[in-house]
Amino acid sequence: MRTLFLTGGIASGKSTAARELERLGALRIDLDQLSREALEPGSPAHHAVCAEFGADLRGQDGRLRRDLLAQRVFGDPAALQRLEQIELPWIGARCRELLSEAQAQGCPCAVVEVPLLDRALAYDMVPAGAELVYVRVPRELRLERAVGRGTSAEDFAARDARQPSDAYLCAHATTILPNEGASDELVAWARAVWDEACAAASTEAGRG
Ligand code: ADP
Numbered sequence: 001m002r003t004l005f006l007t008g009g010i011a012s013g014k015s016t017a018a019r020e021l022e023r024l025g026a027l028r029i030d031l032d033q034l035s036r037e038a039l040e041p042g043s044p045a046h047h048a049v050c051a052e053f054g055a056d057l058r059g060q061d062g063r064l065r066r067d068l069l070a071q072r073v074f075g076d077p078a079a080l081q082r083l084e085q086i087e088l089p090w091i092g093a094r095c096r097e098l099l100s101e102a103q104a105q106g107c108p109c110a111v112v113e114v115p116l117l118d119r120a121l122a123y124d125m126v127p128a129g130a131e132l133v134y135v136r137v138p139r140e141l142r143l144e145r146a147v148g149r150g151t152s153a154e155d156f157a158a159r160d161a162r163q164p165s166d167a168y169l170c171a172h173a174t175t176i177l178p179n180e181g182a183s184d185e186l187v188a189w190a191r192a193v194w195d196e197a198c199a200a201a202s203t204e205a206g207r208g
Contacts, residue, residue: 001103002197005126007114008135009163010156011146013179013186017135018111020190026109026197027102031120034091039064048086053079088123095125109197117172118164134173136166137180 004021006014015030022028038045041062049064050057053072059065073079095112102110114120117132126132137145139160146156170176179186 001099001107002109002193002200003099003112003130004110004193005112005114005120005130005132006135007117007120007132007169007173008179009137009139009142010115010159011142011149011151012135012137013183014113014115014135016183017177017186017190018113020187021109021111021194024109024191024194025107026111026194027098027107028111028113029095029098030113031091031095031125032113032115034094035087036066037094038087038090039066039069043090045086045090049083052082052086084119084123088119088125092120092123092125106201108201109194116163117169121172131175132173133175133177134169135177135179135186136169137178141180 006018008014018028018030037043039049040046041058041064046064049069053069057065057068057072069083073083099110099112112125114126117126120126142160143153143156147153177186177189
């Protein structure tokens with residue numbers, strides 16, 4: 001199974017590319033989405049977070065109040081690290097599990113959206129030698145696109161500040177994919193990836 005890890009800043013186009021692959025039949029995993037699942041009521045991470053950061057984080061409906069949790073760890077690097085130590089191993093394990101299920105089912109292609117590459121690498125979420133694509137767009141253009149989809153400039157700036165730098169992403173990527181042109185080009189790239197993955201999978205099946 002061809003597995004791509006897609007990284008890049010906020011509003012670089014990761015989801016646009018990943019959704020096109022999903023539409024064609026690829027498995028799409030969004031690590032942000034898994035981080036929400038990690039804290040669902042009943043999960044070990046939910047219990048551990050309440051034990052560490054306060055039982056009052058559990059709202060009346062039993063769900064974790066993520067806004068309150070964010071306030072508690074905001075600006076406190078040690079607290080943020082403790083939260084990551086609870087959440088990220090679960091997210092990594094779940095991601096590996098989903099990938100092996102798709103592989104076992106004969107899925108030709110999977111795509112993982114990685115919003116924070118430094119955290120993903122620190123917790124071994126990207127296997128050595130994996131295909132790691134950096135969707136690269138200058139900050140100004142990302143800001144414009146983020147505002148265009150309804151994100152406030154303040155929210156963009158706060159989240160962008162947590163992201164690894166352009167130099168870091170370039171150094172770790174196996175492919176740099178500029179996305180300054182029309183979104184059709186990004187979609188065409190995703191379609192080419194899908195076609196190649198299907199061709200490779202049928203060659204492999206022919207050999208088997
Ligand atoms: P990310 O997942 O990296 O945050 P998205 O795929 O959600 O980014 O893209 C952010 C916004 O930019 C979306 O509204 C998307 O439609 C738009 N977008 C993505 N690529 C392009 C492009 N090449 N040209 C114009 N708009 C784009």
